[in-house]
Structures are given as structure tokens and as C-alpha cells.
Amino acid sequence: MHSQAACPPPTPAMPTGSMKLLPRITRDNVREISERSRRGSDGLNEGSEAALVRVFFLMVGFGLDSWFGSSQIMVIVMSVLAAVGLFATFKMRYEQRMDQLDAERRAKLAGARTAETDVADDHDAETAR
Numbered sequence: 001m002h003s004q005a006a007c008p009p010p011t012p013a014m015p016t017g018s019m020k021l022l023p024r025i026t027r028d029n030v031r032e033i034s035e036r037s038r039r040g041s042d043g044l045n046e047g048s049e050a051a052l053v054r055v056f057f058l059m060v061g062f063g064l065d066s067w068f069g070s071s072q073i074m075v076i077v078m079s080v081l082a083a084v085g086l087f088a089t090f091k092m093r094y095e096q097r098m099d100q101l102d103a104e105r106r107a108k109l110a111g112a113r114t115a116e117t118d119v120a121d122d123h124d125a126e127t128a129r
Contacts (some may be wrong), residue, residue: 057082
């Protein structure tokens with residue numbers, strides 16, 4: 001026989017039929033969810049870009065080798081150039097994203113400190129009365 005465990009009653013944060021793993025979409029968090037999903041596709045975009053750039057540089061290397069009559073020297077040179085260029089591009093994008101996230105974090109911390117200071121000032125003003 002097979003017994004069913006009792007499910008916990010739904011809470012306001014978890015209405016009937018919703019899953020905890022999926023974000024609940026409200027008017028307030030639509031922009032945040034779309035930003036998160038856009039960032040999730042960056043890896044696929046960067047991977048596709050890396051593959052296409054490498055193939056393009058390989059083909060240019062093959063073309064130059066056949067034009068100059070050399071033996072795979074230009075393929076190697078163009079592959080190294082592609083790898084170095086991709087590394088520099090990805091590193092630059094990573095640093096820009098980290099700077100952006102750091103600025104957002106600092107802005108949130110500054111806002112939280114301002115809110116804490118306001119609450120403390122209000123509390124001090126009420127205590128003084």
C-alpha cells in the first residue's frame with residue numbers, strides 16, 4: 001500500500017498550486033526576473049561567440065596559408081590571436097560586470113545605512129521628548 005503524506009497548508013507567500021522553486025511573478029519583481037533570465041543567457045551567447053570567432057580565424061588562417069603557400073603557420077598564428085583576443089574580451093566584460101555589481105551593492109549598503117540612521121535619529125528624537 002502506498003500512503004500519502006499530508007501537505008502543509010498554503011501560506012500567503014506560497015499560494016495553492018505554486019512551486020517553491022519558481023519565482024512568483026508580481027508587478028514589483030518583473031524587471032528583476034527578466035534581468036536575471038537575460039543574464040542567464042550570457043553564457044550561451046559568449047560560448048557561441050567564442051566558437052564562431054575561432055572558426056572564422058581558423059578559416060582566415062587556412063586562406064592565408066593557401067595564398068602564401070605556407071604550411072599551417074598562419075592557422076597557428078590566427079588561432080593564437082583568436083584565443084588571446086577572446087580571453088581579453090571575456091576578461092574585460094567580466095571586470096565591467098563585477099564593477100557594476102559592486103556599485104549596486106555599495107548603493108544598497110549606502111541606502112541601508114541611510115535608513116538605519118534615519119530610524120536611529122527618529123528613535124533618538126522620540127526618546128528626547
